[in-house]
Amino acid sequence: MTRPKLFVAGIYAADLVFTGNRMPAPGETVTATNFMRGHGGKGSNQAIAAARAGADVSFFTFIGDDAFGREAVELWLREGLRSKASVIKGQATGAASIFLDSKTGGNAITVFPGASRLMQASDVDRIESDIAASDVFVVQLEQSVDVARRGLELARKHGVIAILNPAPALDLPDDIFSLCDYIVPNESEASLLTGLPVETCSQAETAARVLLRKGARNVIVTLGEKGALYCGPADTFLIEPFSAGACIDTIGAGDGFIAGIAVGLGKGLPIRDAMRFAATLAGISVTRHGAASSMPTLTEIELALAGQM
Numbered sequence: 001m002t003r004p005k006l007f008v009a010g011i012y013a014a015d016l017v018f019t020g021n022r023m024p025a026p027g028e029t030v031t032a033t034n035f036m037r038g039h040g041g042k043g044s045n046q047a048i049a050a051a052r053a054g055a056d057v058s059f060f061t062f063i064g065d066d067a068f069g070r071e072a073v074e075l076w077l078r079e080g081l082r083s084k085a086s087v088i089k090g091q092a093t094g095a096a097s098i099f100l101d102s103k104t105g106g107n108a109i110t111v112f113p114g115a116s117r118l119m120q121a122s123d124v125d126r127i128e129s130d131i132a133a134s135d136v137f138v139v140q141l142e143q144s145v146d147v148a149r150r151g152l153e154l155a156r157k158h159g160v161i162a163i164l165n166p167a168p169a170l171d172l173p174d175d176i177f178s179l180c181d182y183i184v185p186n187e188s189e190a191s192l193l194t195g196l197p198v199e200t201c202s203q204a205e206t207a208a209r210v211l212l213r214k215g216a217r218n219v220i221v222t223l224g225e226k227g228a229l230y231c232g233p234a235d236t237f238l239i240e241p242f243s244a245g246a247c248i249d250t251i252g253a254g255d256g257f258i259a260g261i262a263v264g265l266g267k268g269l270p271i272r273d274a275m276r277f278a279a280t281l282a283g284i285s286v287t288r289h290g291a292a293s294s295m296p297t298l299t300e301i302e303l304a305l306a307g308q309m
C-alpha cells in the first residue's frame with residue numbers, strides 16, 4: 001500500500017525536562033533528580049511520530065535563527081520529514097520547560113512558541129498546494145488559532161481529512177468546529193471547550209455530544225489510562241489503552257495518539273482500527289523517555305498489534 005500523505009502544521013520546541021519527586025510550590029526551589037534535553041513541540045512530535053509510523057509527512061512551522069532551530073532542521077532531516085519551516089531572523093526557536101514526575105511519569109509543561117507565534121493565516125495560504133496534495137491535515141493550538149482555522153479551511157476546501165488537536169486548551173470561536181472532520185481533545189481540553197466536567201467515560205460522552213452539536217463531524221476524547229472515547233454521527237465506543245510495559249514518561253504520548261489516528265485514517269482504516277493503531281503507538285511511547293525520541297517505528301507498532309511485543 002502507498003504511504004499516506006500527511007501535512008502537519010504546528011510548532012517545534014526544545015524540551016528542557018526536569019525529573020523530580022514533586023513540583024515546586026510558588027516561591028520554592030526543589031532539586032531535580034535528573035535533567036534531559038529533548039525535541040518537542042506538539043506539531044513536530046506529531047509529524048515525527050507519523051513519519052516513524054509509515055507516513056509521508058510535510059511539516060510547516062516557524063523557527064528562529066539560533067542553535068535550537070538548527071537542531072530542529074537536522075532532526076527533521078534525520079526523521080525523513082519534508083520541512084516547510086521558515087527561519088525568522090532575530091527570533092528565538094520555541095522552548096518548553098517540563099516537569100516529569102518520577103513516580104507516575106506524569107508531566108506539567110510551560111511552552112514558549114518562539115518564532116511560531118508570528119505565523120499568520122496568510123502564511124498558510126502560501127502552502128495551500130501542499131495541503132491540497134495531502135490525505136490528512138493535522139494542526140494543534142500552540143501557534144495562533146487563526147493559523148489552525150486557515151489550515152482547516154484549506155483542508156476542507158480540497159477534501160483533505162482535517163484533524164484538530166485543541167491543545168493547549170483554549171476557548172475557541174464557534175465557527176472552527178464545523179471545519180473539523182475530527183477534533184481530538186484530552187479530558188481537560190474537552191472540559192474547557194464545553195464547560196462540562198470530563199473525568200468519567202460517561203462525562204466524556206456528554207462533552208463529545210456537545211462538540212458534535214457545535215459542528216465537529218467526529219469527536220475523540222483521550223482519557224489517559226481509561227483509553228479513548230469515539231463519538232460520531234452513528235456510533236460511540238471506547239478503545240482500551242494499550243500496555244507495552246511500565247509507564248515511565250507520558251511526555252508526547254498524546255501527540256503519538258494524534259499521529260496514529262492521522263496515519264490510520266490516511267491509510268483508509270475504519271476509525272476503530274485507526275484508534276487501536278493510535279493507542280498502540282501511544283502505549284509504546286510511554287515506556288520510553290522523551291517526546292519525539294519515544295515514538296515507535298511502524299514495525300514496532302505492527303509487532304505490538306500482533307501481540308508479539
Ligand code: RIB
Pocket residue numbers: 013014015039040041042045095096109111142251252253254255291292
Ligand atoms: O505534547 C508534549 C509537548 O508539549 C512537549 O514536547 C512540549 O514541547 C510541548 O509542546
